[in-house]
Amino acid sequence: MSVFSYKLNEKRVAIVTIDVPGEKMNTLRDSFADDLSAILKQGRDDNIFGMVFISGKSDNFIAGADIKMLDSAKTREDALAISELCHQAFFTLKKQPYPTVAAIHGAALGGGLEFALACDYRVCTDSDITKLGLPEVQLGLLPGGGGTQRLPKLVGIQKALEWMLTGKQVRAKQAKKTGLVHDCVPLSILERVACELATKGKPKATKPRLDRISQLLESNPFGRNIIFKKAEENVLKKTGGHYPAPLNIIKAVRASIELDELKAYKTEAEGFADLVMTDVSKSLRGIFFATTEMKKEYKNDDVAAVERTAVLGGGLMGAGIAHVSAVKAGALVRIKDVAHQGVSNAMNYSYKILSKRQKRRIMSKAELQQTMNRITGTTDYSGFKHVDMVIEAVFEDLKLKQSMVADVEQNCQDDTIFASNTSSLPIAQIAEQAKRPENVIGLHYFSPVEKMPLVEIIPHEGTSEQTIARTVNFARKQGKTPIVVKDKAGFYVNRILAPYVNEAANLLLAGEPIEKIDQALVEFGFPVGPLALLDEVGIDIGSKIAPILEKELGERFKAPNAFDRMIDAKRLGRKTGRGFYTYEKKGKKVDESVYELLGITASPRLNKQEIASRCVAQMLNEAARCLDEGIIASPRDGDIGAIFGIGFPPFLGGPFSYMDKRGASKVCSELSTYASDNPVFTPAPCLMAMAEKGATFYGERKVELSEVVTEQESDTEQVQTS
Known part of the structure; x- marks a missing residue:
């Protein structure tokens, strides 16, 4: 069954919907090339004016290549064939007699962005979920579908290197500002604007939008040599030489500027093939698969969601927990500390982080204020009556934590979860005097909370399955990767x-x-x-x-x-x-x-x-x-x-x-x-x-x-x- 469905509108623009059957995300597969070839031929046979590619998924364009496909590559030649197949498919797309347009809503990452780069035009939505990038470096790879060749010609060498070497995901407005996309529009008019672009004929080649210094550096061999040399120095300093992918990316980008097209694309394909076979990439891909599997575990959509939280302790850890609860999980957060200054410090912690996002134009002033309105503070237990979860983040003192369990049981609902951020005390000891021990669990964060991706979830023998499921669900909403560990001192x-x-x-x-x-x-x-x-x-x-x-x-x-x-x-x-x-x-x-x-x-x-x-x-x-x-x-x-x-x-x-x-x-x-x-x-x-x-x-x-x-x-x- 083809991932593409083809529809011709009244202006003789073919609207091709990309929808991988039975999957939440669109990903590039081996069969993609044959399906694409058939669709492009149909467009030629119909003598269309243009072709628009749009996703049938509600929240992603193409999220990348199917990584499992790489595990089927047993030899370097197998991996080389994957890259060469992508090159051929995207060359064919680029050379059609009619204009092609990628209409992007949601994620266009890795091979998904490379597909879009091979189109004549790109238009994306202004939605927060629209992100474009080539994050292959995070899997120990380089973009193997022409990304190292096409991206520098659109956004410049330095910007392309920055994005590919860090795996950065670019938001819609920045994508338009840098020339990565031709337009950025509301979702409601995405298809209409894409169809209009499709009738404009093939676009003329344009130069990257660079400031004067970048233009000066990138326009001559001496300046480019400085750029590539500096990039290599930075990579070696940051990676210690443990990761081969960044240096291969630099080499492929350099080839896009200095070699003829055939040799440059060959450099990319060979670099990709070499990297697929490395132990480093296999390890990083293994991490990706492991975290993907873990998202499916302890998942229970039938349990009540945690929407109102409280944090006991306004120190750095408590402030970080409050921040991810309000910003990532979207929960209402009540911070309790023994002193007003502690509450103030915790709230200011979030404000400083959000202010930086506002200055970088990632969020508006109104969004900042709306987020801060979700965080309130107190020095007593007022406002705790309807809280779903209380997260304790005070110093390691067993009696203090036990007294907090008693306070929460007295001031909250019967099903309020008491989650302790203890880093070493057994949870069973914290719960041993509890009236409702089934609600007590460990939820161990790492500092700084807003940056560290892990939490340990520690049920004791009496913790209910419902409490475990609700805690796991909430941790994931906070953007964390939870591991459930046994209740013993120090945990894991x-x-x-x-x-x-x-x-x-x-x-x-x-x-x-x-x-x-x-x-x-x-x-x-x-x-x-x-x-x-x-x-x-x-x-x-x-x-x-x-x-x-x-x-x-x-x-x-x-x-x-x-x-x-x-x-x-x-x-x-x-x-x-x-x-x-x-x-x-x-x-x-x-x-x-x-x-x-x-x-x-x-x-x-x-x-x-x-x-x-x-x-x-x-x-x-x-x-x-x-x-x-x-x-x-x-x-x-x-x-x-x-x-x-x-x-x-x-x-x-x-x-x-x-x-x-x-x-x-x-x-x-x-x-x-x-x-x-x-x-x-x-x-x-x-x-x-x-x-x-x-x-x-x-x-x-x-x-x-x-x-x-x-x-x-x-x-x-x-x-x-x-």
Whole structure:
């Protein structure tokens, strides 16, 4: 069945509706080329004046290529054929004797925008949901359907590079301003305006709309060389050389300017084929599929929606939670703090973020005010009577959180959910004095809330299925990717983070320099090093979590005494201006006085690779334990949690994918070597069992968890017997 339906209007303009049967989104498939060829031929046979392509979907034009198609490419030649097929199809579209128009409403991304670029005209709606872009870099790819060739000729080299290297999605007004589209109109007249364009004949070639400086740079070889060289430097600085796609994009764009058309398109196709086969792209595509699958889980449209929320605590975390609840989820939000200043600070937090959006013309002043009107504040429980969910975001104190549960039960409805943003306390302990424990759940955000995509949802044994479903639904409305984890101290993300940070501190105490430790992990692929991360979170926050983890999980979570000395000296990190680094307007730098405070003489002993290996080994070992104990439901959840929660390098696919690539035996061998000096590195029994069997977390040779547990029990029995 064709994805295209063809209709000829009274002005002899063919209106072609794109509608992939049975799918919510239009995506490009292998069969697209043949269907397109047939439609274009029909237009020629009918001697039409023009052809308009419009979507049959209510909220997207073409959302991109079907990524599953790439997994069918077993060889580089298979991947090359996909790009060449797209090139041929879009060349055919471009060379029709009649004008073609892309009428865009909703997403036109990746291959969808490349399809539109091959049309003679583009017109889009002024709707907020209309976004255009080439985000292939986020999957470790480059646009393989001519995007690197056509986009620079429309918007200029610098703008095209900026959009493709970041995967930026451009809004309708900006698309018109830059010349990406010819017009931007209300949805009600989209088809009419597109039909009018279709009768105007083929458009004349135009130059990109550039300012004088850009025009000067892009109009000569010397200036273009500066642009490409600077782009390469920026890419290497930001990616550390871990991601090959950006450099391939630069190469293809350069080819579009410097080579003849045939060679330039060949450069793009070959770059695309090379990238499809890389482990980096496979890892990034795996993340995409995993997050797509997760959106279908715990989904229950029959439960009541969360429309009114309250946030307890006006600190940075509470302010961030209030912001995403009001802005992303569109909920009414009531902020409660013990002081009016706390409420004011929290509301100002949202106002500052929205003001930046207004200045960039992403939202109007009226929209800003309308959004702010959804946020109110109080120092008591007034206005809580009809709240659907109360999210607690205060410091880690069990008695305080239990008292808040009691207050909410007294001041809210019988079915109001109490969601705790605790980062380490077991939810069962918070709920143990509750009258309605079925309403109590953990909802753990990461800072800064408006930027970090993950939330951990933690039901205790008494949490109702309805509470879980409502919480998951609300988290998704907030724009978050939720993972449901087991109720045990530290949950998943903080549990794998704590030993990683502890090892970094131990290395510091052994004489390794602060900047060397952090740089080692940045070079490994983390966005920031562990000591810099601790400064950002707050050293006092980490110190409150550590004793909880040690009490519940054992000696291996004991934090180094160095943290206590830092707290006593009021060096809590960025918020006090001093931690492991000092923070000034000019930026941050290592505070050398830390060494004296901790009684350390900086004496580098290990190389950066060894430093990274020791810290990451702790994280991998604890991740394996979490899966074994059922803290996370699957390796997939563990990978997404680590990537979205603490910035585990996406190009490695997450801790479980990384362990699979290395092999359980190699991971165990490395841990055993370190364990000879420090028993906290002792490999988890489940990892040892996997190493013995040659098993992986993913794939056909995977050992079932129950099988591993059985082996562990058997091993334990043998040890006890001996």
